[in-house]
Amino acid sequence: MKTLEQENKQNKKLSIEDKLFLVKNKKDKISHITINKKICKKCQHKACLIVCPAKSYEENHGTIEVAYENCLECGSCRVICTDGAIKWENPRGGFGVRFKNG
Amino acid sequence: MSQNDKVEVIIVGAGPAGLTCAYSLAKRGAEVVVIERGEYPGAKNMFGGIFFSSIMEKIFPEFFDEAPWERFVGKRKFSILAGKSELAFDMMPSAFNEKPYNHSFITLRGTMDGWLAKKAEGAGVSIITDYCVSDFLYEKGKIVGITSGSGDEDNLLADMIVCAEGANSILTEKAKLRKKIDPERRSIAIKENMRLPQNVIEDRFGLAGRQGAAFEYFGEAVQGLLGNGFIYTNKDSLSVGVGFSLSDFIKNRNGKNPNDILEDFKSHPSIAPLLKGAEIVEYMAHMIPSDGFDSLPKLYRDGLLVIGDAAGLLNTSFFHEGVNLAMASGIYAADTIMEARRKNDFSSQTLSLYEEKLKDSFVLQDIKNCKNFLSFLHKNKSLINDYPTLMNDILVDYFRVSEKPKTAVKKEIFRKVKKNVKFTRLAREMWGAWSNLI
Known part of the structure; x- marks a missing residue:
């Protein structure tokens, strides 16, 4: 007999990349998110790195970069950026995510 | 133009x-x-x-x-996850299973x-x-x-x-x-649409016809953050997700991002069997306002x-x-x-x-009425974290089959409660819960 854990392991797990692949998204060439590096450097919590549900934020050699193409447009990073380093505008009309089952 | x-x-x-x-x-x-x-x-x-x-x-x-x-919401469940356990309050009021179905539709x-x-x-x-x-x-x-x-x-x-x-x-x-929105004034919710055949959903959740189930999960479901997990049954898919206060990602971080928390929730032994065979069709995210009456x-x-x-x-x-x-x-x-x-x-x-x-109207009157709801919970996290775990432990002890006489079991439980709960604090918290939450 299998343990509960073994039984439940049968459920398929998708990586975040696979999940993002499922999202219909018309990607713009222009980023709708910009980061003010000067302000960003002073930030103590860097919560953008963990709050983004698309894992769009990454830290490279002390600098935070954003892969705006993966953005799900929730805006959480903008709100959590308490110092205001992240400038977040809605993607231009017609661009960005297209949810079906929201 | x-x-x-x-x-x-x-x-x-x-x-x-x-x-x-x-x-x-x-x-x-x-x-x-x-x-x-x-x-x-x-x-x-x-x-x-x-x-x-x-x-x-x-x-x-x-x-x-x-x-x-x-589907109309015919079945509701409010559940607390603690470790790998679940403790739940289930309801299927007949009044909500006939027109107008409590005006609640998935x-x-x-x-x-x-x-x-x-x-x-x-x-x-x-x-x-x-x-x-x-x-x-x-x-x-x-x-x-x-x-x-x-x-x-x-x-x-x-x-x-x-x-x-x-x-x-x-x-x-x-x-x-x-002004710039305070992280305490917004929650983030992420959700997956998971396809599952209609008959499987109805059998698995015990639903008849267009009846639907709305299950909400607290406690460990969101790993100590202020929020909850959920499963809602659609006709032939499930809406599965988690939502929590953004400020918790600054104060109370455990390094996990929303998707990690969702995956942990989905693999909980109470949740995983409900999702068996369901195929992820879409992954979405959105913010929820929690401005509250005083910061509209x-x-x-x-x-x-x-x-x-x-x-x-x-x-x-x-x-x-x-x-x-x-x-x-x-x-x-x-x-x-x-x-x-x-x-x-x-x-x-x-x-x-x-x-x-x-x-x-009810709009601002209700928002005024619940104005302290979230701030109270932010300040009294034991209500959503420690007490549910303790409650679960107590029930496990109480119902555990052994040759120990039940009077001895009861004494042990009482000692456990006394050790973990300060009664003056509990009384204060209960009074706070009564006046701020309900």
Whole structure:
């Protein structure tokens, strides 16, 4: 007999990349998110790195970069950026995510 | 559009608030244009899953027969996850399983917002999609129009603008109606749509016909953050997700991102069997307002009204009503605009009527009533974390089969409780819970 854990392991797990692949998204060439590096450097919590549900934020050699193409447009990073380093505008009309089952 | 194009009312955002406002105005003869940044109404919208429909059904009595709702909420469960255990309160009130089904319908926004948009268009509303409003246009301090920021030819002017932009209220900030949003005033919710055959859903959740289940999970479901996990049954898919306060990601971080927390939730031994064989079709994210009565934005200024999520109009308590309040605010905004139109005066003085109407209704009264709900829970996390775990431990001890005499078991339990609970503190917390949560 299998343990509960073994039984439940049968459920398929998708990586975040696979999940993002499922999202219909018309990607713009222009980023709708910009980061003010000067302000960003002073930030103590860097919560953008963990709050983004698309894992769009990454830290490279002390600098935070954003892969705006993966953005799900929730805006959480903008709100959590308490110092205001992240400038977040809605993607231009017609661009960005297209949810079906929201 | 040319630079001088002008209409009577522009509504920014084709969600339930904006479309209701538009429909209500058009029905009374006003010229209304709804501007939507997505490719279709609903393209940028997401919610947990329950459409509270009492306002909807007042406007559209055909809602029940015609609207694309998935299932009515016949079964509800409030559950606490502790470790690998679950403790739950299950309900299936017969009153909620017959018309009007407690005005609670599990819904997907893509289809429902589209249905509402068709109703608005039927009443004469024009809906322009693929247009993102980047800012308002001003004239002597009055808001007089909108711009996409890509050139004057896209500008559109109006007597009145209604901002129904949603929870990520960028325009409301630009119009100086609110300061930069505090992370404590927003939650993030992520959701997956998981396909599962209709008969499997009905067998697995014990549902008959169009009956649906709304399961909400607290405690370990969101790993000590302030929020909850959920499963809602659609016709042939499940809405599965988690939501939690953004401020917890600053204060209370455990390094996990929302998707990690969702995956942990989905693999909990109580949840995983419910999802067996379900295929992920879509992954979505959205913010939820939790402004609360004391930090609502200013709701109007010359030429502008703010409605729905943009105005922070959401019942943040156990009820989690959003759509209902959004639609009500849309109607009160429409009533106010009709009055302003009659007087030909769109100044903030006339528009203040909107706030009066909200105050006289369940919208602001309910928001006022639950104003301490979230701050109380933020300050008293033991209520959602420690006590549920202890409660689970106690029940496990109580029901555990052994040869130990039950009187000895009871004594042990009492000692455990005494060790873990300070009764004066518990009394204080219970009183706080009674006055702030219920």
